Amino acid sequence: MKKVFALVTCFVSTIFLGAAYGQDEKTVVDKPDEWKIIHASTLIARPGETPLRQKSIIVKNDRIERIEDGYLSTLNQEGVSSVKVIDLTNAFVLPGLIDSHVHIASGDEPRNQEIGRDAYLMLNIAANADKTLNAGYTTVRTFIGPGWAVYAYRDGVEKGIFPGPRIIVAGSTIRVGTNGEGGACYDVSSCKKAVRRQIEMGADWIKLYATCSGSKPCAREHAPSVFLEEEIKAVVDAANSRQIPVAAHAHGTAGINDALRGGVRSIEHGSYNDKTSRSLFKSKDAFYVPTLSVQDRIKIDYETASDEMKPVMEAFMETHAARVAAAYKAGVKIAAGSDAAVTKHGDNARELYWYVKIGMSEAEALRSATIVNAELLQKEEELGAIEAGKFADIIAVDSDPLEDIEALADVGFVMAAGEVVKNEMGSD
Numbered sequence: 001m002k003k004v005f006a007l008v009t010c011f012v013s014t015i016f017l018g019a020a021y022g023q024d025e026k027t028v029v030d031k032p033d034e035w036k037i038i039h040a041s042t043l044i045a046r047p048g049e050t051p052l053r054q055k056s057i058i059v060k061n062d063r064i065e066r067i068e069d070g071y072l073s074t075l076n077q078e079g080v081s082s083v084k085v086i087d088l089t090n091a092f093v094l095p096g097l098i099d100s101h102v103h104i105a106s107g108d109e110p111r112n113q114e115i116g117r118d119a120y121l122m123l124n125i126a127a128n129a130d131k132t133l134n135a136g137y138t139t140v141r142t143f144i145g146p147g148w149a150v151y152a153y154r155d156g157v158e159k160g161i162f163p164g165p166r167i168i169v170a171g172s173t174i175r176v177g178t179n180g181e182g183g184a185c186y187d188v189s190s191c192k193k194a195v196r197r198q199i200e201m202g203a204d205w206i207k208l209y210a211t212c213s214g215s216k217p218c219a220r221e222h223a224p225s226v227f228l229e230e231e232i233k234a235v236v237d238a239a240n241s242r243q244i245p246v247a248a249h250a251h252g253t254a255g256i257n258d259a260l261r262g263g264v265r266s267i268e269h270g271s272y273n274d275k276t277s278r279s280l281f282k283s284k285d286a287f288y289v290p291t292l293s294v295q296d297r298i299k300i301d302y303e304t305a306s307d308e309m310k311p312v313m314e315a316f317m318e319t320h321a322a323r324v325a326a327a328y329k330a331g332v333k334i335a336a337g338s339d340a341a342v343t344k345h346g347d348n349a350r351e352l353y354w355y356v357k358i359g360m361s362e363a364e365a366l367r368s369a370t371i372v373n374a375e376l377l378q379k380e381e382e383l384g385a386i387e388a389g390k391f392a393d394i395i396a397v398d399s400d401p402l403e404d405i406e407a408l409a410d411v412g413f414v415m416a417a418g419e420v421v422k423n424e425m426g427s428d
């Protein structure tokens with residue numbers, strides 16, 4: 001009897017599966033490919049290389065198909081029924097920018113109540129994602145607290161349900177704590193468990209709090225590491241065993257260097273990086289995400305800061321920029337991250353202004369937000385440049401960002417994964 005029932009179940013499932021398959025195939029066949037041609041006056045296809053002039057970028061669905069010389073008005077090829085032409089003949093066209101350090105769920109609209117917290121976080125994310133995308137940032141790596149909202153939003157963007165940017169999620173921060181909340185852990189075993197929990201939830205990255213927060217008095221140059229060496233190693237091993245990289249928040253020198261020795265892929269802030277840190281960055285092939293535009297915020301907050309915090313903030317203002325400059329000069333890979341939420345969502349490009357201010361060329365600053373970030377995120381095949389096969393993440397500005405990086409403060413055109421989400425520049 002059982003056997004007969006099993007057979008029937010199997011048979012019925014097959015019928016349903018067959019129907020579902022048929023439907024899927026039909027949907028795929030019925031949906032025509034969407035073709036677009038972008039006429040780009042100046043095309044900074046790969047920041048760091050010489051810009052190209054008068055090109056047509058041919059976009060098929062969400063990807064760049066190819067780039068051709070001159071301005072094509074149509075595509076004479078099989079399977080192309082209609083083409084949308086986008087006129088950026090008075091513009092500087094470049095790849096969608098990437099910010100490797102934002103807090104997309106936090107910032108301007110904090111209503112993080114205990115009941116329904118995830119739902120309200122979703123509102124924050126939607127508002128902040130909109131500002132970020134309109135500023136020309138088509139990909140972000142975000143750091144979060146506990147909860148599911150950011151995972152849901154990330155998946156919604158990927159499915160085309162929500163507008164971008166593409167979101168890469170680092171799970172709840174792995175930090176020293178015994179209450180079991182979020183990423184709190186206190187020994188090798190609990191830290192491995194905390195990492196695995198984030199991966200189960202869907203984390204793309206793991207974030208480790210290697211020193212205390214920059215808004216606390218313990219954020220000093222000579223503050224000790226908060227984790228033991230074996231715990232850092234356990235976090236990195238547990239993450240890497242699932243091919244998940246680790247980003248370490250670190251201000252004090254010991255925390256930076258211990259995290260680098262432990263094998264993290266990026267250091268966030270790195271305020272007190274020293275000579276040893278710089279050689280570790282290079283020997284470990286790690287990336288430095290300086291979040292230097294936080295300097296703007298520190299200057300504002302300093303006025304109302306407590307007596308305990310003032311010297312900590314003064315030290316940040318005196319040394320952070322100089323140490324980022326020293327790391328850059330030493331050949332450390334600088335990956336742009338703005339710390340949006342601490343800074344303003346939508347002002348992400350202010351970070352690049354700071355890089356130029358400390359001695360980077362405009363082209364290098366632009367590289368840090370495109371090519372270098374794509375490499376950090378291990379997505380160089382898909383992001384960071386306008387090249388055949390990559391995602392059609394394309395932005396435009398009306399003055400040359402290689403002359404003045406502040407041109408990026410006013411992005412007039414944004415295409416994310418082939419969809420035009422903003423066009424204040426030409427006819428389309």
Ligand SMILES: [Zn+2]
Nearest residue numbers: 101103143339
């Ligand atoms: Zn941050």
